[in-house]
Amino acid sequence: MSAAVEDGLEGAGRRSFALPIDSVWWNGLLAAGTWFLAAALTYGLPDVITWGATELFALVILVGAGIFLALSFTVYRLGSVGRTLVHYGPWFIVLGLWLAIWEVVTAKLGWLPKPFFSPPQGLLHVYVTDWDRLLICIAYTGRLWGLGFFSGVLVGFAAGVALGWSKRFAYWGMPLLKLIGPVPASAWIPCTFFIFPTTFHASIFLVALASGIPVAILTASGVGQVNRSYYDVARTLGADNRFLVLKVAIPASLPNVFVGLFMGLYYSFAVLVVAEMLGAKFGLGWYLQFNTAYSAYANVYAALIIMSLICAGLVRLLFVVRDRLLNWQKGIL
């Protein structure tokens, strides 16, 4: 008993003494260090290859280093945001190092030459000089992707439910789906030109196809895999076919449907470039091709980063929707 009290007192004493050191986020300090290093190298060493935006990039990185420095002493007071930042601490350190090395081997030493490689300052230069065109491209791509993805998912889901539920649908539909599934999107271009009135419609079709097929396949297998006893239970409780489909089969297949949605999301992004080959005037896919043709690879990389950020954001959003819908985050009693 007394030992415990002593222990507690000693512990408390140590804690109050150690408080200033405990509340420092050491990884944050290290991150500030690596980011400052990147800023110093960028600003201090001369450019072997001209990329532009040298000072601006150094400044941005320096501001980043300053933010990490400030966070090092405040992050533990920021609640859940702070915890997330702390979790990614090692990443921030490595990111700073990576930026420094990347700068040195491209702009500063020229080991990785223009135009095939671009230093981070080159990407920043693209964002600073070409931001208006990039924004328009994002909007165009957003429209194409939104129309294509959602119509594809809608049709794919409906087809998947029909295929999984009805034996006759499955008999005719599954072989077709399996044949169509692996065909690359670009192979459809000749047909789509003939079938659709405008190239924009053809592009939507390609995106819809890429996102709809995995959703259809996964939904069909999800509905097909529903434990038969759920149907038996529902039938003895007085359910008709409509109830079985809407209230039993579809909810039970949702985990599979979401796998299909994730796959469809990735495929739809991969196919954007092909879809925007079809006479598009703007769009991220178009931007990639246009700049590839001019060997402006910095612009290509800059656009690619935007695309992957958007895709990652959408995937994250889909995860949130799934967890909400399927109660996957609720604890087990």
Added chain:
Amino acid sequence: MSLALAKTGSSASIALDVEGVSHRYGLDGKELQVLDNVSLAIEPGEFVALLGPSGCGKSTLLRLAAGLETPTAGKVLEDGRPITAPNPDRILVFQDPTLFPLRTVRANVATGLEARGIIREREHRIGEVLKLVKLESFADFYPHQLSGGMAQRAALARALVNDPKLLLLDEPFGKLDSLTRLRMQNELLDLWKNAGFTALLVTHDVEEALLLADRVVVLSDRPASIVAEVRVGQPHPRRRDDADLVALRRSLLEKLGISDDV
């Protein structure tokens, strides 16, 4: 027995008649016979246990009574009318609770009312039934948050909310731990006494059959036919060390091909 007879004539239960029923399943082109000329008359309000080795076709008999399948030969009748389709008057409770995973306990219990479009008129029944199975404080839980016993009670509530006239129980306590099983057996008995439905319980637990049923029907190995019928006269609650029950248990085990010294 007297208890069951006292309830005869109430509209809360039905008579189930199985007349010369044989049933086959087609499996990979081969026919598998599971029931062989089974005849069984169950009075309204009676509690009958079907006892037999596993895989003998007991569950098939329940599926026929539920109307999930129609027999290859013979007739299954409720109050003299042939059973052709499932009906919420005859509800089957499985060994697994098979609760719908995305529905809360309350929504699971409401399934039958919802499917029949009478949820508005009968919504009050949900709370009553949940109280009956002692789950009223778990109404908003999801199935994966329940213990095995709670899940099975929820499944029972999902059946009872429809006021079934015939409750078909397919080894409902088979997967529960022994303490929970004893408790659930007593609860089932209370529910049966109060609600007055006809109960047909499939089990391979001789003791369970003797503790609960008015009548125990012993089935043979596949294809199942009736080997013996035993009436259990003792009033409830029954003691498992009752001398008559012990004697009955021995004779039932012998009929199932297991001698006492094993």
